[in-house]
Amino acid sequence: MSDKWKKSEELIRLYQAVGKAALTYDIEDSHSGNIATRLKDEKGQDRMAITATGSQKGDLEPDQICLPAIDRADFGYYKASSETDIHAKILSLPGVSASMHGHNKELTIATLDDLDKPAQPESFVPIDPLGWRYLKGEVPVDWFAVPSGSPEMTEKIPARLKDHPVTSIQGHGAFAKGRNIQEAFFLLCIANNSGYIVNLCRKLKVDIEKLRKLIQENPAEYFSHPLPDYQVEGDQAADFADDEELAKEFRKAGARIFESRLSPFYTGSISLRGVRTMFYAPKAAMPRELGGPLLELLLSDDGKDRELAIHRAIYAESDFQTIMHCYIPEAEALSHFIAPGERGLPERMVPVDAEGSFLYLVIPILPPKFELGELIRLLHDYKVVIVRGGGVWAVGAQSVSEALHHPSSVREICLYRIGAFERGLDLSKMEPKKAKKW
Amino acid sequence: MTDISGFGYHGKILEIDLSSGRVANKELDPRMAADYLGGRGLASKLFFDSVDPQCDPLGPDNVMVIATSPLLGTNAPTACRGHLVFKSPLTGIIGSSNSGGSWAAVFKATGYDALVIKGKAKEPVVVEVRPDKVEIVPARELWGLNVPETTDRLSEGKPGRKILCIGPAGENRVRFAAVMNDKNRAYGRSGPGAVWGSKNLKAVVVSGKEKIAVQDQERYQSGLDQAQYLLRQAPITKRLLKELGTAGLIKLIAIIDMLPRKNFQDVTHSEEDLDRVSGEALRDKILDKAGACFRCPLACQRHTQVGGKKGEGPEYETMIMMGPQCGIYDLEAIAKANYLCNELGMDTMSLGGTIACAMELFEKGALNKDDTGGMELRFGNAAVLEKLAEMIAFRKGIGDQLAEGSLRMAKFYEQPELSMSVKGLEIPAYDPRSSFTQALGYMTSPTGACHLRGGYAVSLAFFGGAREIPRFSLQQAAVAVRNLQNLGILQDSLGICRFTGFAFSTDPWARMASGATGLDFSTKKLDQIANRIASLERIFNLAAGATAEDDTLPERFSKEPIIVGGKERVVSKETMERMRSDYYEARGWDGQGRPKGETIAALFGTKVPGTDRMK
Known part of the structure; x- marks a missing residue:
């Protein structure tokens, strides 16, 4: 038996984990999409590992990961994805080691049009901070007569990905490139999340075109702090693995953030204050099977990472033990929502559901360029704060779970407000009177 | 102002x-x-x-x-x-x-x-x-x-x-x-x-009918509405305390291997024994009616009757400290002794802990029948409970020694290590080997081993809802205990019941207190107030002669393991030292547990009288 069909356990586990996570995040359906990486065989020859055609990404078997040659046909192609040619060309781009294709429903919905075909669709412009930063402000969208595995796609998609992290096929899905599989998956999730936010904003009658224009003119004004480059190194860091129970708490919370869509894959952050150090997950939304980096860092440090600096500043000015930062798409959309009868952008959100209105009379909304002191003051009073263009910050006095409870509730509260508005209900009547003056 | x-x-x-x-x-x-x-x-x-x-x-x-x-x-x-x-x-x-x-x-x-x-x-x-x-x-x-x-x-x-x-x-x-x-x-x-x-x-x-007014009714009411809703929602505040009283916790605490027995020798109880002293047994056998403190919707009081006599309790702590801690699983005997303690005016927790210590001294031969006036002071001997309570209150016979508390008594009989106390205060009915936060809470409570002044850590370990934390996370213990102690300080300073903490933390109280007074009692301010009070209590203790050496647990807890979740657990000396040092740091105290100059300046603004006498 040739070694060509032998894959390392590590590779199999990684494919299975990403496949499951993609299904969980709903950027794949039962059989859709494919995952590909470039690797070298024992002879040093370039080869690729790609999922088999028709394989279920949520339940990948080891023999559903194929290892065809990257530059010619060999027997590996018989079983491999129908889009193997496209991936092979993407993997040949400089600096690219992985590519992934997903059925990103939200992005796909956001980029549909009813023009007569053939026609060139407009590019997708994200309006959220993650999309703007990591999709580099634009996702090209192309229409294909044969929109699955066609030679036209093999030409066009790798070309698009030369200059863009993600490209979209109208009515079908998207392709992303990455330095590793996690990065490609991350980009597909970000793209879908951006599509979802645009779709929500449309439902909420937000003037998206105006917003897009304003963002394109001056993006710094519309988003919170600059987001760091995506890091492909260090995902396995486990600085506090010896405190098994604490590490477990982080992993549980990370999985919940990801699975409950409180933040897209590997976004957001979680921290817990120790005494001299803090315990930190810089990629908070961590699928169970993949995990993510768990770091122990000094509580006081002048590092340049703005995200970390906010955690440290909150700890310096409070007794909170835990902090969580998530990019809840529903909260981002509602932060742009001007309710009927209101004039300006909202400064707070009032829950209209029964539990939300008792747990949180109001949830403050800060502008993108907020004062840190104001965020900390609001966290003392409300425990959770939405930042337009900057995610949702939450704190806990004791546990990671306590902090997690807030974004989880906020998402639910947002869904009820959006749902009520969609149904044409009068939100102002539904908001508790006492909250209006609070 | x-x-x-x-x-x-x-x-x-x-x-x-x-x-x-x-x-x-x-x-x-x-x-x-x-x-x-x-x-x-x-x-x-x-x-x-x-x-x-x-x-x-x-x-x-x-x-x-x-x-x-x-x-x-x-x-x-x-x-x-x-x-x-x-x-x-x-x-x-x-x-x-x-x-x-x-x-x-x-x-x-x-x-x-x-x-x-x-x-x-x-x-x-x-x-x-x-x-x-x-x-x-x-x-x-x-x-x-x-x-x-x-x-x-x-x-x-x-x-x-x-x-x-x-x-x-x-x-x-x-x-x-x-x-x-x-x-x-x-x-x-x-x-x-x-x-x-x-x-x-x-x-x-x-006696009197002087009233106070609420300055900002709307603000006050918003906190009140939220508090009432959450009290009606949380299982412990809406149901357990009402139906079973505090003794309803007994089986829960046993399940997490935290319920002490025989002067903290272990946490092992048979099902049958527990069934005799549980909250369910109290309800089924001796409950007359439930009752409540003034303005309390929780209604955890148990009005009971035994042998024609009426009284209150026993509460969880009394039941365990005068019961299993003394090897006794006799509900009626415990209830009668509890009535007597209330009549004579004694803390049933310290009394139970002191009797348990005496029983161990007796079984180890440090005390004999000559000392006890012929009494068989063995674990499980329920007959001695009432008699000892009376002898202690009136300082009769061996009662005079027990009236000094377990530490003085054990020292008198030259076995101080058998006193399960911190700073002389008997340890309540939660075994510290079952949770690091519980252990650290006892070690650093300003009053000695008090489960309430030390932070109601058991709620973190098992039924804190979203606030539950890992029981054996060294990294998390210090700040969690500080914060929980601070919550307790605020509850004590607001005149409200610790059990409300099962439903919510300080947020509704902050609005109620601010609304009632018109003063800024925001949660940030309340955190500062709690830190100030904690350091003030510490300064007093240091001036009274306490030292960092006193912030520790009896040797038993570091040397004699209990089985928790199938694993042997102790609180080792190293763990204690690490947690204590972390806790001091979290409080802004130095390595000897003395509030640092900058802490004093931040909390008090000026020099606090008495700091010069801190040991």
Whole structure:
């Protein structure tokens, strides 16, 4: 038996984990999409590992990961994805080691049009901070007569990905490139999340075109702090693995953030204050099977990472033990929502559901360029704060779970407000009177 | 500073010097109210400002402060509690005790926020406080009466009067004597009853109808609505406490291998044994009716009857400390001994812990029948409970030694390691080997091993809901305990019940307290207040002679493992040292547990008297 069909356990586990996570995040359906990486065989020859055609990404078997040659046909192609040619060309781009294709429903919905075909669709412009930063402000969208595995796609998609992290096929899905599989998956999730936010904003009658224009003119004004480059190194860091129970708490919370869509894959952050150090997950939304980096860092440090600096500043000015930062798409959309009868952008959100209105009379909304002191003051009073263009910050006095409870509730509260508005209900009547003056 | 009187506070402090008979009305400094809130905080500050930390706890120089909070007099749920602060005759450090019932609410209605008692009366006296008059009345005829007798005599024919008094145990200066109200509700821990006895103070009788107003009704109401909703939602506050009382916790605590047995020798109980002393057994066998403290929707009081006698309890702590801790699983015997303790005015936790220690001393041969007057002081001998309670209260025979508390007694019999106490205060009925936060809470509680002043850590370990934390995370323990202790300080300072913490934290209280007073009691401010109170208590203790060495657990917990979740668990010396050092750091204290200069500056602004005497 040739070694060509032998894959390392590590590779199999990684494919299975990403496949499951993609299904969980709903950027794949039962059989859709494919995952590909470039690797070298024992002879040093370039080869690729790609999922088999028709394989279920949520339940990948080891023999559903194929290892065809990257530059010619060999027997590996018989079983491999129908889009193997496209991936092979993407993997040949400089600096690219992985590519992934997903059925990103939200992005796909956001980029549909009813023009007569053939026609060139407009590019997708994200309006959220993650999309703007990591999709580099634009996702090209192309229409294909044969929109699955066609030679036209093999030409066009790798070309698009030369200059863009993600490209979209109208009515079908998207392709992303990455330095590793996690990065490609991350980009597909970000793209879908951006599509979802645009779709929500449309439902909420937000003037998206105006917003897009304003963002394109001056993006710094519309988003919170600059987001760091995506890091492909260090995902396995486990600085506090010896405190098994604490590490477990982080992993549980990370999985919940990801699975409950409180933040897209590997976004957001979680921290817990120790005494001299803090315990930190810089990629908070961590699928169970993949995990993510768990770091122990000094509580006081002048590092340049703005995200970390906010955690440290909150700890310096409070007794909170835990902090969580998530990019809840529903909260981002509602932060742009001007309710009927209101004039300006909202400064707070009032829950209209029964539990939300008792747990949180109001949830403050800060502008993108907020004062840190104001965020900390609001966290003392409300425990959770939405930042337009900057995610949702939450704190806990004791546990990671306590902090997690807030974004989880906020998402639910947002869904009820959006749902009520969609149904044409009068939100102002539904908001508790006492909250209006609070 | 704005005038605070009328909104949350009356703005008045009553000061009584029993030596001279002088009675003085003093203004409550609004800044003190803003900085120390009320209850425990206010009492600690008034105490700190008026006592010599080196004083003899049973001498005339000790000071007893009783304070209420700005929420008493409003309709805030559970806001009925008073707080006593004094130098403890059991521990030699700060004594801090809290009780529900109805006395504190009526004291507030006399028009005062706090009562400061100094000196020593020449003969037994009763202090009577009414809005228009304060009197120190000779009460020789009451000396010797037990708590119900005293209460009945003082309230007979005078409806509306509420009685706070001691029984014979306080008169005889049993070091863990309690001060009782509503006959059965105890300011129990640390021996306040002995301090009253040493001052010849038998009772404080209050009556009045003075009211306070709420400054910002809307703000207050928003907190109240939320609090009421959450209390009705959380399983423990809506159902468990109501239906089973605090003893309903027994099986829960046993399940997590935290329920101690035989002076903390292990946490192993048979199902049959537990069934005899559980909250369910209490309900099925001896419950007469449930009851509630003033303004409390939780209704955890258990009014019971055994052998034709009626009384209250036993509560969780009493049931375990006088039961399984002594190897006893006899509900009726425990209930009867508990009734007697309430009548005689004693802390059932310290009493149970001291008897358990004596039993172990007896079984190890350090005590014999000659010492006990022929009594077989063995684990499981339920027959000795009532007899010993009586002997302790009246300091008869071996009772005189037990009345000193377990540490002094064990030292007397040259086996101090058998006293399961921290700083001389007997450890409550949660085994510290089952949770690092529980262990650290006992180690660093300002009053010695108190589950409430040390942070109600068991709620973190098992039923804290979203706030539950890992039981054996070293990294998380220090800050979690500090924060939980701070929550307890605030609950004690707000005059509200610890059990509300099962439903919510400080947020609704912050709105209620701010709304009631018009002062800024935002959660950030409340955190600062809690830190200030914690450091003030620490400064007092250091000035009274406590050191970092005292912040530790008895050797048993580091050397003798128990089985928790199938694993052997101890709290090793290294773990204790690491947690203690982390905790000091989290509090802004130095390596010896002394508040650092910058901490003092941040919390107090100026130099605090007494810091120069910190050891």
